[in-house]
Amino acid sequence: MTLSNGTSEGTIRWGILGTGFIAGLQTRDLKDNGFTVQAVGSRSLDTSRAFAEEYAVAAAHGSYEELVADPLVDVVYIATPHPMHRANALLALNAGKHVLVEKSFTMNAREAQEIVDLAASKGLVALEAMWTRFLPHMVKIREIIAAGTIGEVRKVIASHNQSLPKDPAHRLNDPALGGGALLDLGIYPISFAFDILGAPSAIHASASMTATGVDRQTAAIFDYDGGAQALVDCELDAASANRALVIGTEGWIDIEHTWYNPVPFTVHAVDGGVVERYEQPVNSRGMQYQAAELERLVREGSAAGTILPPGESVAIMAAMDEIRRQIGLRYEADAVSEDSLRSGDDND
Template sequence: MLAAVDGFGRQGKREQTVARWGVVATGGIAARFTQDVQALDGSEVVAVASRGEASAKTFADRFGIPRAYGSWAGLFADPEVDVVYVATPHSAHRAAAGAALEAGKPVLCEKPFTLNSREAEELVALARERGLFLMEAMWTYCNPVVRRLVELVRDGAIGELRSIQADFGAEGPFAPDHRMRAPELGGGALLDLGVYPVSFAQLLLGEPARIQADAQLSPEGVDVNTGVLLGWENGAVAVLTCGLDGSSGTRATVTGTHGRIDVPEGFFSPDSFVLHRRGVDAPETVRVHSPLHGMQHEAAEVAACLAAGRTESSLVPLSGTLAVLRTLDAVRERVGVRYPQDEAR
């Protein structure tokens, strides 16, 4: 059985709104975001910044962006930039997003939002002090298929939640000088990949009451292969894995007392899922029609929030971002991964 619903669930389709973006950094994730935004009606990338002018200029030429800056400050001072997208390595998220907020710019900051919960709390406090919009670029939460999954779970389609399983493994190997193995750059599987399974579990169950974890560490001291077991007061559990030494199925399963939901490969940005209801012989494949794709969903959410004068997204609330980082902090503490930035300032 195949079911299809509107791409924006019960809320219906929203009008697209104008946003002029400034992109900070010129790597692969910045390129993907720029391509998606340029294909989104009503939004455009008007500036890019890098710590080197040549890199910014090359990126601007590649995507037809009118202005390129060899410093973050230049972009943050640009009056034509409505909102900043931070796509730096996550070790620089706190500095880049903080500087943008200090300059009066709303911010969409890539995941993981920061290296630890202390840095995240600092950014949230700054945004609230300045009355500015701030959101983690957790595109999973904005994906219409995931939104429909959440609706069904909350409506009791599979009964009371009992367990969640999710994995994200990359094939590797990563050379010793790669950023994924550098503690000072927030290396390891957990922050790059594990943030997705943890965020998925907490989207459905909230912040866990109990956290257990085990990991294999690299010679540099970052996690290479990590398993996480989360527990909630209602008895629900989540079994989550991430790793840098083997490509996994990147699938998720949500099990309840009356059924389950299977999310296929690429659970963090799915185009469908399979709903198994107790007492129903045929499983139901659920797809969601949407005029948007990829990172357009999160960009549209930011534009809609800015147009409405909101400083926070209801789809990606800051409280949820902080809760996920507290869990990631606890996992790192249990497996013995520490970053230089963890030291209190």
């Protein structure tokens, strides 16, 4: 499937929920590529106004409730930390807004299913903001695999290792804020494995934990019924080249540093010869492509695309739930989900 060029006609109006680092990156890519960013919302009006001034956003709201109630907003981009995604997405959907929800989509599969079910019941789009899925080099890789160029895919290998803040109070190291390598970094290689091979039949995971009780590094092997495997790993206190490989019976695809960004890749034949090298410059950071996909779904009245349908976002969260079960990583949201299941109460 060939996606758009990542630009917009500007007729669909965006609201930005949250004003952190990732919100700024997405807003800049939207503004640079013709998207209409109508409003921003924060828990602090001063923070919202500062963000609006920096990125030339028309309206600033001092609460999330005011943002989603804005009649000039059609789509809400959820840019808060992932423990807040469920509540923020449900708030926007109940206000009749489509949502683009940062990854990881939620804290667990149950929360993800709540968002997907509510969106479906209201005829709205709920898309996970896994921006890598929609980049041109990933579109091309899927086309090469579908054409049989590297034969039957036998293995996917992908890493996401970064040296991030060591402060125990930092969000990434705080279990109360969904800290750890898995949800912030591991989501990338795990989503990539799903993209190429689908949902695994079995998962084998191990991890090392920090003093604060979150995973410092996690590795997993995904097994598939046909015999294929995916090897995925992540770490938050040591960096690496972060390359990825897709290995097939007739060759392999080598995606360069850093594979989840818009970078070149090379297709090798089974004897090592170069079949093709792909390199396409991308305007801006590349986060505009996921926004263009959401706008396409809205225009066409479709709830789900083929690149990252909502059900797959739920399945990815379920895989990460299983990894967390195996490595002993639990969050407050897990206890809330278990209590709700016991009581039969799905409300906040």
